[in-house]
Amino acid sequence: MEVNEVVIVIIGGTLIMLILMIFIISFFFIHSRRQQAHKLEKAAMEATFNEEILTAKNEVQENTMKHIARELHDNIGQLLSLVKIQLNNIDEENPGLKRVTDSREYLNKALTDLRSLSKTLNSENILQAGLVKAIAFELERLEKTGFVETSFENQCSLVNIEPKISIIVFRIFQEMVQNVIKHANAKKLSVSLYQNTEVYTLELTDDGQGFEVEKKFRSNGFQSGSGLANLKNRAELINGKLDIASTPGQGTTLKLSIPINRPINHDESSPG
Amino acid sequence: MLSHITEVKFALIYQLVLYGSMVAGILFRKSIFPSSRYIFYLILITSVVETIGLFSLKLYDKPASVIYDFFQPIELILIGLYFLGKYQEQVNKVLSKVLVGIGILFLIAYHIIREFYELKAYYDFLIVAFIVSILSILFLIEVLRYHLDKELLKYEVFWISTGILVFHAGSFVLMGTVVYVYLLNPKLASQLYSINHLLNIIYYSLITYAFYIQWKSTKSSSSSLEGH
Numbered sequence: 156m157e158v159n160e161v162v163i164v165i166i167g168g169t170l171i172m173l174i175l176m177i178f179i180i181s182f183f184f185i186h187s188r189r190q191q192a193h194k195l196e197k198a199a200m201e202a203t204f205n206e207e208i209l210t211a212k213n214e215v216q217e218n219t220m221k222h223i224a225r226e227l228h229d230n231i232g233q234l235l236s237l238v239k240i241q242l243n244n245i246d247e248e249n250p251g252l253k254r255v256t257d258s259r260e261y262l263n264k265a266l267t268d269l270r271s272l273s274k275t276l277n278s279e280n281i282l283q284a285g286l287v288k289a290i291a292f293e294l295e296r297l298e299k300t301g302f303v304e305t306s307f308e309n310q311c312s313l314v315n316i317e318p319k320i321s322i323i324v325f326r327i328f329q330e331m332v333q334n335v336i337k338h339a340n341a342k343k344l345s346v347s348l349y350q351n352t353e354v355y356t357l358e359l360t361d362d363g364q365g366f367e368v369e370k371k372f373r374s375n376g377f378q379s380g381s382g383l384a385n386l387k388n389r390a391e392l393i394n395g396k397l398d399i400a401s402t403p404g405q406g407t408t409l410k411l412s413i414p415i416n417r418p419i420n421h422d423e424s425s426p427g
Numbered sequence: 428m429l430s431h432i433t434e435v436k437f438a439l440i441y442q443l444v445l446y447g448s449m450v451a452g453i454l455f456r457k458s459i460f461p462s463s464r465y466i467f468y469l470i471l472i473t474s475v476v477e478t479i480g481l482f483s484l485k486l487y488d489k490p491a492s493v494i495y496d497f498f499q500p501i502e503l504i505l506i507g508l509y510f511l512g513k514y515q516e517q518v519n520k521v522l523s524k525v526l527v528g529i530g531i532l533f534l535i536a537y538h539i540i541r542e543f544y545e546l547k548a549y550y551d552f553l554i555v556a557f558i559v560s561i562l563s564i565l566f567l568i569e570v571l572r573y574h575l576d577k578e579l580l581k582y583e584v585f586w587i588s589t590g591i592l593v594f595h596a597g598s599f600v601l602m603g604t605v606v607y608v609y610l611l612n613p614k615l616a617s618q619l620y621s622i623n624h625l626l627n628i629i630y631y632s633l634i635t636y637a638f639y640i641q642w643k644s645t646k647s648s649s650s651s652l653e654g655h
Binding site for chain 1: 437567570571575576579585589592593597601615618619621622625626629
């Protein structure tokens with residue numbers, strides 16, 4: 156009997172420990188599986204959320220730009236045209252006044268710039284002209300400002316990109332150009348568009364002061380590199396990729412890859 | 428003789444583990460989260476009750492059953508309050524209140540009726556074990572729903588709940604078995620009951636571990652704050 160009790164305790168204890176172990180291991184297993192699923196779900200939700208935010212931002216930006224373009228064209232453009240008529244009248248009444256002639260020249264230039272700016276701001280114009288022409292037009296406009304000397308080489312015979320994506324690509328391009336003007340201190344900007352098997356690549360190379368890419372993304376917190384990060388995010392939004400190569404003192408190259416095998420709208424784009 | 432020694436040994440180990448848990452609770456009391464304090468109070472009360480029970484057994488050679496009658500509702504209330512503070516789902520909160528309420532009413536009625544009629548002393552034990560097991564199962568299900576961001580090894584509530592479940596569900600099954608075996612072989616039934624000490628040892632060991640990880644996490648978070 157006495158031995159019996161020891162045996163009972165041993166068997167009972169072993170059983171309890173076994174059940175406890177099975178319970179804990181099973182619980183850990185189920186918990187970790189659910190945890191993985193939860194993490195994946197959370198990451199997917201975050202990605203969708205970020206994508207939606209970015210899309211909304213783009214839409215807001217497009218609407219704002221369209222509004223500004225319309226204001227520039229319809230209101231300010233009209234006002235300047237009225238001023239031009241007034242100047243013409245003055246010129247007819249008092250011919251040969253140098254101040255009037257000069258003013259009319261400046262005014263003509265302002266009107267041309269204003270119309271160009273209005274065109275690049277309005278996404279409908281971009282869609283109408285096509286991505287290649289829009290890029291060429293933007294570079295031409297930039298060249299006229301005298302900030303930087305530009306060149307554009309288009310190696311694609313036909314660019315087939317969905318219109319919505321075309322606009323995003325063009326806005327990314329505009330922002331990259333803005334970055335060159337604001338930060339690069341460059342004299343030359345070369346742009347090329349070429350096609351590989353799976354992607355179109357839009358490449359911008361400047362001869363500016365360059366920067367340390369890693370350092371730019373890593374250092375000094377909130378603002379630093381946020382413009383570039385934003386560009387990268389926008390590139391990801393169209394399933395694209397933005398590669399940045401830069402060395403201090405040796406300029407910068409930005410490569411935007413745009414996948415070809417996206418849903419394509421057939422009315423897009425014309426050869427450059 | 429050996430039977431008696433085994434019984435005493437297990438009872439002694441259980442007492443030591445219980446006191447160890449109490450000492451750990453006292454040492455780490457500042458780091459115990461508010462709702463986990465109910466478990467600390469439960470251990471303090473259990474230690475007192477078990478000490479009185481032990482002395483009663485030694486001095487008068489019979490268990491202090493009156494003390495245990497008072498202890499059972501207190502245990503049920505403290506565990507109920509503990510889980511009430513941990514549940515996320517409103518249904519579980521209501522259910523825990525209802526179950527504990529029913530349990531308390533049952534215990535009071537049972538103890539009163541027992542004064543007049545001869546009732547077996549294990550029904551109260553079984554009902555408490557059953558209710559507490561349900562409460563801990565409800566919480567563990569919530570862990571799989573709402574606490575997926577937690578690392579279980581460092582999640583003290585999981586270990587406390589596991590301890591509670593193992594002890595009470597184990598006791599429920601054990602008591603049922605003992606009652607059944609008692610009808611066939613009373614001696615074997617009393618031998619079987621010594622397994623209860625093992626369950627107690629596991630229960631209080633897990634609670635001690637939970638107190639320890641709670642203290643450790645509080646310590647590491649406060650030292651990281653100091654670092655800043």
